[in-house]
Amino acid sequence: MARVFITGDTHCPSDIHKLNSEFFPQGKTLTKDDIVIICGDAGFVWDGSKNDKWWIDWISNKPWTTVYCDGNHEGHDLLNAYPVINFHGAKAHKITDSLFHILRGEILEINNKKYFFFGGGFSHDIEYRKEFVSWWQNELPVQSEINNAVNNLNKVNNKVDFIITHDVPTQINATLGYNHQDMSKYDNKYVNLASFLQNIYETVTFSKWFAGHYHINQMVDRIQILYQYIAEVKNDNFEFLDTPIYKISNLHFTFDEVKNIAKKHFLFINEFLQLGRATLNGRAVINFSDFLKQYEDTLSLEEKNLLSDNLKNFLLADMKRFGYVTKIVKDIENKK
Incomplete structure (x- = not known):
């Protein structure tokens, strides 16, 4: 059949x-x-x-x-x-x-x-x-x-x-x-x-x-x-x-997970709380670790949830860009 x-x-x-x-x-x-x-x-x-x-x-x-x-x-x-x-x-x-x-x-x-x-x-x-x-x-x-x-x-x-x-x-x-x-x-x-x-x-x-x-x-x-x-x-x-795209799309990252992933893989963040590599577009793009030092205590629950969604969006776009399962995604899959 x-x-x-x-x-x-x-x-x-x-x-x-x-x-x-x-x-x-x-x-x-x-x-x-x-x-x-x-x-x-x-x-x-x-x-x-x-x-x-x-x-x-x-x-x-x-x-x-x-x-x-x-x-x-x-x-x-x-x-x-x-x-x-x-x-x-x-x-x-x-x-x-x-x-x-x-x-x-x-x-x-x-x-x-x-x-x-x-x-x-x-x-x-x-x-x-x-x-x-x-x-x-x-x-x-x-x-x-x-x-x-x-x-x-x-x-x-x-x-x-x-x-x-x-x-x-x-x-x-x-x-x-x-x-x-x-x-x-x-x-x-x-x-x-x-x-x-x-x-x-x-x-x-x-x-x-x-x-x-x-x-x-x-x-x-x-x-x-x-x-x-x-x-x-x-x-x-x-x-x-249960493809890599499906798995990532259906994950929810806690704020602590977002922090750990972003810091480990040296991600950047812009004024819209979008995450990405150093080539991320925006008027105010800074390293995520530096962002946390300045703003972590002021983030609302809504903003933390947005960071979770934006991390997923970055991971999906990154795989699309390169055409393969990226190291970040493999690392996440191994820990989930």
Whole structure:
């Protein structure tokens, strides 16, 4: 039986580190029959550059097979030029023998479980992007893709096991503070994706729904939004892998632990109580030990808790920056 794993945006190469062997050691035991699903913003196909090719080769040489729905940050025109094949019952763009993009509205079948895919997403940063270079209107669906989804769902009586999307329904958008999707920037042929996903949310029976896009690892209503966590499908449910990223994200450091770690590893602190190395940004960056001498007795409980969160943020950013489990994290893991 194939093993199936699901994770959030990889923004290749910015967040691909979570799938290297240090952060995903389980990957070393997998075969090409096993599947890793990315919930959009994979970023392997962007501009057709040598960088694209390098990362496509990198992921394709992993022991497993990678599939993904598209997000908003993809090179949509290039992606749509790949040949369409049948992959586990779904139409997919074949990028390599080990990398597939599942078309919108398709239903993939693995281990007798049905996975409904619908990619695309609203860009929340359009004002910083250039059309046909870093933004494409076809990040949103057209009616034919909506029809494809409806027809395929009708064939299975509107019942699937899992739903894989990048963006989320209107209801979840609102919960996350995105109350309005501005369609004025899109041609009339494009459809409001959030509204369509809301319809899916209300009419389709499913066990679990996974999405990406929002750079959080959080269950919102009935949708599990993923970013750096990796989930393994277990029958009709899932379990998070106990990866270094997952472990650090779920730690709470006491103030004494923050002090010991920061002093031992010569960390610095700025005026926002952010922690980091000597290159930390800020107008008032000083060594943490010097900071304690001046301000330890004045810190409130709220500020001490903020230091705990900021230490976690630093450790996660540090691992992302270097692409491996850092010495500080290894030291913490050995003591926990």
